[in-house]
Amino acid sequence: MQFLTSKEEDNKTEDDALDKLKAMGDKNVVKCRTCNGDHWTSKCPWKDTMIAGGKIDDKKIGGPVGTPGAVGGDNKQTGSKYVPPSLRDGAVKRGEGPSASRRDDSYCAIRIANLSDSTTETDLEDxxxxFGPLQKLYLAKDKITGQCKGFAYIHFKFRNDAAKAISLLNGYGYDHLILSVDWSKPVNSPNQ
Structure with missing residues (x-):
């Protein structure tokens, strides 16, 4: 009976693997997926220079294609980095596009604060x-109880109707409380 230590066992398995490789001849057993070299992909010197499409970026390795150290690739970078939607080609800028019509002067929103808990949408609409035709009415309510949270947003079709509502309702006594009414956003803001 012969006892082997773990070191002898490790040496024996490595020797067996090398013998098998030598027996296979001159075939490349290890081939890099990045540059097709005779080394492991994890040990590739160009692994950090990859761009989309499996090409190597020449700018990162210091030269154009065909110079020593450059392996494959083209001079165009196809964009392997994340680009946010707002910076992509064809992106619609803020204040442009189909939603821009909502931000013109004829679309105005006011904020009514200091409403009582018992206020409903019909009360607010009445x-x-x-003051004029409405586009939209939003009354903030508690999710659990369904009671008013104390504020609402009213969207009028015309700016002069909204201005009239602000001038008459600000400081108006409603349901034992004094209302505070103002523009939902400053009138002269660049985003509006």
């Missing part, structure tokens, strides 16, 4: 309807 309050602001005399």
């Amino acid at each position: 309050l602001v309807k005399p």
